[in-house]
Amino acid sequence: MNLDAPVASLRGVAKTYATDGGPVHALRGVDLDIRRGEHTAIVGGSGSGKTTLLSLLGCLDRPSAGSVAIHGVVTSQLDDEALASLRNEGIGFVFQQFHLIRSASVAQNVELPLYYRGVARAERRRRAAAALDAVGLGDLAQRFPQQLSGGQQQRVAIARAIVGDPHLLLADEPTGNLDAENAALCLRMLMADAAGDRTLVVVTHDLDLARRCRRVVTLRAGECVDDRVD
Amino acid sequence: MTASIEPRRAVVPFADQLADALREVRANALASLLSALAVTIATLGVLLVASITQGLGRSFERLAFSGGPVLTIAPDPRPSLSALRPTRRDYVALRSALPDARRVSLVQSLGTQTLASARATAAIPTVTADYSLFQTGRYDVLAGRPLVPSDGPEQRRVIVLDRAAAERLGLDVADVGSRIRLGGQFVHLVGLVKAKGLGADSSGGDGLAIVPDAVVPEASASPSAAALPLVIEVEVPPGADLDTWQARIGILLRRERNLAGAQQAGFAISSSERVRAGIRSTTALISLTATLLMSISLVVGAVGIVNVSLISVRHRYFEIGLRIAVGATHRLIMRQFLLENVIVAVAGALVAIGVFALLAAGANDLLGGVLVLDASPLVIGLAVLAAVAVGVVSGVAPALRAANLDPATALRT
Ligand SMILES: Nc1ncnc2c1ncn2[C@@H]1O[C@H](COP(=O)(O)OP(=O)(O)OP(=O)(O)O)[C@@H](O)[C@H]1O
Numbered sequence: 103m104n105l106d107a108p109v110a111s112l113r114g115v116a117k118t119y120a121t122d123g124g125p126v127h128a129l130r131g132v133d134l135d136i137r138r139g140e141h142t143a144i145v146g147g148s149g150s151g152k153t154t155l156l157s158l159l160g161c162l163d164r165p166s167a168g169s170v171a172i173h174g175v176v177t178s179q180l181d182d183e184a185l186a187s188l189r190n191e192g193i194g195f196v197f198q199q200f201h202l203i204r205s206a207s208v209a210q211n212v213e214l215p216l217y218y219r220g221v222a223r224a225e226r227r228r229r230a231a232a233a234l235d236a237v238g239l240g241d242l243a244q245r246f247p248q249q250l251s252g253g254q255q256q257r258v259a260i261a262r263a264i265v266g267d268p269h270l271l272l273a274d275e276p277t278g279n280l281d282a283e284n285a286a287l288c289l290r291m292l293m294a295d296a297a298g299d300r301t302l303v304v305v306t307h308d309l310d311l312a313r314r315c316r317r318v319v320t321l322r323a324g325e326c327v328d329d330r331v332d
Numbered sequence: 333m334t335a336s337i338e339p340r341r342a343v344v345p346f347a348d349q350l351a352d353a354l355r356e357v358r359a360n361a362l363a364s365l366l367s368a369l370a371v372t373i374a375t376l377g378v379l380l381v382a383s384i385t386q387g388l389g390r391s392f393e394r395l396a397f398s399g400g401p402v403l404t405i406a407p408d409p410r411p412s413l414s415a416l417r418p419t420r421r422d423y424v425a426l427r428s429a430l431p432d433a434r435r436v437s438l439v440q441s442l443g444t445q446t447l448a449s450a451r452a453t454a455a456i457p458t459v460t461a462d463y464s465l466f467q468t469g470r471y472d473v474l475a476g477r478p479l480v481p482s483d484g485p486e487q488r489r490v491i492v493l494d495r496a497a498a499e500r501l502g503l504d505v506a507d508v509g510s511r512i513r514l515g516g517q518f519v520h521l522v523g524l525v526k527a528k529g530l531g532a533d534s535s536g537g538d539g540l541a542i543v544p545d546a547v548v549p550e551a552s553a554s555p556s557a558a559a560l561p562l563v564i565e566v567e568v569p570p571g572a573d574l575d576t577w578q579a580r581i582g583i584l585l586r587r588e589r590n591l592a593g594a595q596q597a598g599f600a601i602s603s604s605e606r607v608r609a610g611i612r613s614t615t616a617l618i619s620l621t622a623t624l625l626m627s628i629s630l631v632v633g634a635v636g637i638v639n640v641s642l643i644s645v646r647h648r649y650f651e652i653g654l655r656i657a658v659g660a661t662h663r664l665i666m667r668q669f670l671l672e673n674v675i676v677a678v679a680g681a682l683v684a685i686g687v688f689a690l691l692a693a694g695a696n697d698l699l700g701g702v703l704v705l706d707a708s709p710l711v712i713g714l715a716v717l718a719a720v721a722v723g724v725v726s727g728v729a730p731a732l733r734a735a736n737l738d739p740a741t742a743l744r745t
């Protein structure tokens with residue numbers, strides 16, 4: 103594992119889904135390096151392959167062709183345990199639909215990555231409380247997700263993504279279900295980073311949001327057609 | 333920082349896994365409840381069947397005669413053979429010819445007699461018997477005494493009642509010594525007894541009155557005493573070969589009648605052991621059938637759980653995808669779902685044991701111990717084990733489906 107290597111590196115990555123109507127080529131040969139501390143927006147039309155790209159970056163899926171390397175380690179060489187550990191320690195996810203577990207309290211939702219890391223309960227509590235404080239929801243730890251507004255739920259999801267202190271934050275349309283005010287708030291929280299070396303990749307339709315990222319990658323029909331750095 | 337990006341294998345403490353699984357069981361209340369119900373019914377079925385067959389076996393054993401093996405010589409009911417039925421002469425002959433028998437007793441039905449105590453009058457099946465009937469523990473004496481040798485034909489003033497007969501006459505143990513009217517005369521109640529042997533209490537719930545042999549009140553007896561069905565019981569020493577005894581008795585009685593080899597005898601010799609063996613094989617057959625039914629119910633229960641769990645897994649796709657996204661291994665997902673199923677199965681089994689305990693208490697009260705519902709700890713342990721096994725086995729398919737879920741797909745809405 104090499105910290106000087108890009109946080110994530112895609113080489114000739116293709117993803118083809120087999121469907122009843124024949125193969126669907128979601129990605130066709132994408133080369134992309136995500137560098138440490140960089141904030142990248144991925145834009146493109148619906149069906150252009152943004153979510154697919156993000157799940158490959160997050161090791162939730164394997165490419166049909168090409169290679170994905172995280173910190174220089176090619177993920178196809180890793181077994182399930184190592185991949186799980188990589189996701190757990192290195193990557194934080196935020197989804198458009200928040201994806202909070204309804205049966206678990208806000209605090210328990212935020213603790214989940216630490217639970218799978220084997221962190222003791224008291225320590226989990228403490229760190230979840232800190233993460234919730236960071237998103238301004240310290241008071242709501244004992245509530246349940248369905249008792250929160252959409253903006254609050256997404257902030258809980260952000261707390262869950264950052265509680266394990268990952269290097270790489272992946273957000274898929276994080277503001278898609280939020281009004282402008284909450285969108286701005288959540289974006290600020292995603293970008294806030296005390297240490298300053300957290301890497302953020304955010305998929306968005308929102309050009310305003312995209313403009314706030316230093317780098318904007320545009321996908322069209324599974325190909326990378328534009329890669330702009332201010 | 334370098335350390336935190338080295339993949340390392342995390343260990344989630346079991347207590348945390350249990351707490352997590354418990355929370356999900358509670359959160360998916362309906363599915364959990366349905367699965368637990370299936371386990372409860374299946375386990376209850378196992379417990380009931382196991383204890384009922386156990387109890388049946390025990391009741392039958394208790395019913396079976398507790399003394400030595402008994403050969404009963406009873407009349408052949410075919411009218412053409414009426415002249416050859418067992419007689420008092422046979423009884424006398426057998427008594428002298430079988431000195432090595434534990435007892436040879438005569439029991440002759442007097443039909444139903446009208447008995448009247450100070451409290452009630454009832455028609456009660458009555459027999460006349462010789463005292464030897466009571467010698468070898470065929471009856472428990474509840475109060476007073478059984479018939480004794482001195483209760484001979486010339487001493488015709490005593491009677492022994494079994495419990496049901498006493499109840500119908502409004503009598504209990506305190507009434508031993510009181511007078512009872514039998515036909516045109518009074519007799520003294522000398523004892524209350526309870527039959528232990530098979531067929532000894534063949535009167536159903538009507539009770540039985542026993543008077544010493546030849547106490548037949550002429551007035552109330554049937555036209556001719558000789559026409560009354562007469563049964564001779566021969567109790568042989570424990571361990572004796574019943575077939576030999578049966579052959580011996582058969583030869584004796586046939587010689588008595590001057591019967592040739594192929595001729596019909598007019599009597600039938602039956603053996604208590606044969607009845608007991610019949611009961612045993614019947615019990616075994618019942619157990620076998622019950623076990624089969626029970627296994628089917630267990631399988632049906634398991635299929636039900638599999639179904640419910642599979643549906644429940646489908647409803648939890650996003651949750652599973654999310655758990656994988658934040659670092660759950662396939663093994664942990666698998667274990668979580670198995671654990672949830674085991675929790676539900678154990679809960680269902682515990683409820684079943686509770687219900688069973690209530691049923692057992694109720695049934696034993698209601699049936700007065702006729703049908704004993706008491707499962708041994710072994711049976712209860714096995715039932716719980718079966719429930720857990722059902723939980724694990726039926727949890728495998730849903731757990732596999734959950735663990736093999738593609739998280740990327742699951743997390744798309
Ligand atoms: N599991 C799947 N099976 C089959 N086809 C799929 C699957 N997932 C995605 N696709 C297809 O792959 C293509 C890319 O999908 P993807 O979700 O990556 O697009 P997207 O850029 O995220 O779109 P949107 O902006 O609408 O979210 C689409 O044509 C989609 O239909």
Ligand SMILES: [Mg+2]
Pocket residue numbers: 152153154274
């Ligand atoms: Mg998408």
